[in-house]
Amino acid sequence: EDQVTQSPEALRLQEGESSSLNCSYTVSGLRGLFWYRQDPGKGPEFLFTLYSAGEEKEKERLKATLTKKESFLHITAPKPEDSATYLCAVQPRFGNEKLTFGTGTRLTIIP
Amino acid sequence: KAGVTQTPRYLIKTRGQQVTLSCSPISGHRSVSWYQQTPGQGLQFLFEYFSETQRNKGNFPGRFSGRQFSNSRSEMNVSTLELGDSALYLCASSLTSGGTDTQYFGPGTRLTVL
Secondary structure, eight states: OOEEEEEOSEEEEETTOOEEEEEEEEOSSEEEEEEEEEOTTSOOEEEEEEOSTTOEEEETTEEEEEOSSEEEEEEOSOOGGGOEEEEEEEEESSTTOOOEEOOOEEEEEEO | OOOOEEEOSEEEEOTTOOEEEEEEOOTTOOEEEEEEEETTTEEEEEEEEETTEEEEEOSOOTTEEEEEOTTSOEEEEEOSOOGGGOEEEEEEEESSSSTTOOOEEOOOEEEEEO
16 A cells, blocks of 8 residues: 655744755555645645656755655745645556545744 | 635534535546545545546545536535544546646535534
8 A cells, every 4th residue: 555654744944944854655656746735724735746766846945856765845945935734645656546645744934 | 727616615514414515626627536634644535536437436435425527527425424524625636537647626625523
């Protein structure tokens, strides 16, 4: 069964303090790994899709990277508006292709 | 381009009742997936519909069912509600089924079962 583990569960950073969120996964052949951002009371907002080890994608202060066992979401010089829960999900290459999500990292950026 | 819409946004029901939630996908999207989100379990896949056919199903009891109409709109039904069904129910749409088409989520329906 596909599994996704995100760490840490919660992270508090000062504004401008860079850090990384981790997503470890087990999947029977990876079709894609997805990162979403979710604000309280809202649905997840798509950020990135990564397909193969070594791939990197960037968007503003966020950069996602992928290895064969984990993905990192690097946040550079974060601002308070980056506060949210960040979700990681994997889609297997075989089987029913459904997304399996981690439970997320709740990020708080303190001004 | 309008996003995924879900109605109603909030619902309060009592145990034993049934409920129907609605999801309208992004225009042109033909696949609709449903998820249950709870604080302890995170997002869990319920089922996916594509071209009015259920394509995938998660590990939920038969009390959870869904359907999709010819205009791609989808409904989800939960019968004989239990306290544990209290959750945020999210709908996501994508262009097609399978592949790595991005799933775009709606705002969710917050269901509270008393």
